[in-house]
Amino acid sequence: MVSLILLESQKQVPLQQWYFENKSVIRVGRSTDNDVVLTDNLVSRHHLEIRCNTNGNGWQVVSHGTNGTFLNGVLILQSPLADNSLLQLAKGGPMLQFQMQQVTINQTINVGSSNVGDSNCTHQGNAADNLFCIHCGQPLSVEKTIRNYQVLRTLGKGGMGTTYLAWDGVGTANFKPRLLVLKQMNADMAKVAKARELFEREANTLKSLHHTGIPEYYDFFVEAGKKYLAMELVHGKDLEQLVYLKGPILPQQAIAWMIQTCDILDYLHSQDPPLIHRDIKPANLMVRSSNNSIVVLDFGAVKEIGTTPGTRIGAEGYCAPEQERGQPLTQSDLYAIGPTLIFLLTGENPFKFYRLQGRSFRFHVENVPTITPQLRKIIDKVTEPLPRDRYQTARTLADALKQCH
Secondary structure, three states: OEEEEEEOOOOOOEEEEEEEOOOOEEEEEOOOOOOEEOOOOOOOOOOEEEEEOOOOOOEEEEEOOOOOEEEOOEEEOEEEEOOOEEEEEOOOOOEEEEEEOOOOOOOOOOOOOOOOOOOOOOOOOOOOOOOEOOOOOOEOOOOEEEOOEEEEEEEEEOOOEEEEEEEEOOOOOOOOOEEEEEEEEOHHHHOOHHHHHHHHHHHHHHHHOOOOOOOOEEEEEEEOOEEEEEEEOOOEEEHHHHHHHHOOOOHHHHHHHHHHHHHHHHHHHOOOOOEEOOOOOHHHEEEEOOOOOEEEOOOOOOEEOOOOOOOOOOOOOOOOHHHHOOOOOHHHHHHOHHHHHHHHHHOOOHHHHEEEEOOEEEEOOOOOOOOOHHHHHHHHHHOOOOHHHOOOOHHHHHHHHHOOO
């Protein structure tokens, strides 16, 4: 686990803290799609990235900020990051302290029993990273209890709220004791109407959907004025984590994952009215450890087709032109498959390949050896500037990708 602490600039006392567990890339900037959002005019929209090294040993910081990034007072573009390092986003800008904490989650062994357990159990003989006692089956450490949910770990803390790993020992979630993800909307965001809308939209959307490639909805409730969403815990890593940890993906595997993604998008687009995800990108595509299958995450941005133009939502490099204008279509979700494939096969930000061609910007991947001419044609077609020139359905895109096997 690592944490970032926002410090008051003069006395350097902590003002706010974010925690990240099992995350290989942490993004900091002014834009709301960052993991840490800092609303300061000196901070760029996507100011810096903190990346775990590919061997999992150590971290480094990469600066993208227009006004620069200072590591322990020295201007840097890219540098190793030591424990307790101080990062300043621009001269006179916000100060963050980077800290590393040795905390691990064992999600595969000793996953709690539904038995009441022995209240006299001393929990002796358990491994340090066990979540549950090997003797009585009860949680070894509970941070707090929210309704019937026992919070075992804080998984992440960001601008929108806090995500917990929780244990539902009494079977509140679908009448079955289980580990789950509990998302809590933070108090500041609860005051923002748009934030409340997105949080509740994710809950309502998940409740209405039933697909193995979509996290299962368990519960939505308000406790002590705070909103909570309980949902399925998906064991695995997202595609962004996998690439940063292991490097580019083999073409056959990348294509197979995108075919699975198309199947999930076909399900969303087939709803009445059709649903547009609006945030398809590697970080929102999880690979289940149990069967190597794709699960689409983050349904807070989902929008029904035909509704009035709304807020611009979507990740830079993966967002279709019409979505940038707040007018997404089902073909906008398909557009994101193109840059996602580029990232998987190169390990590079798709923006690196995005250049002006005639009157519009296009992805130029003709010099990437792992992208065959046949696959390049698919990427070209799915990222056409005009939606009418792209594949019209997720099914036709999947059929085209199958021909590349």
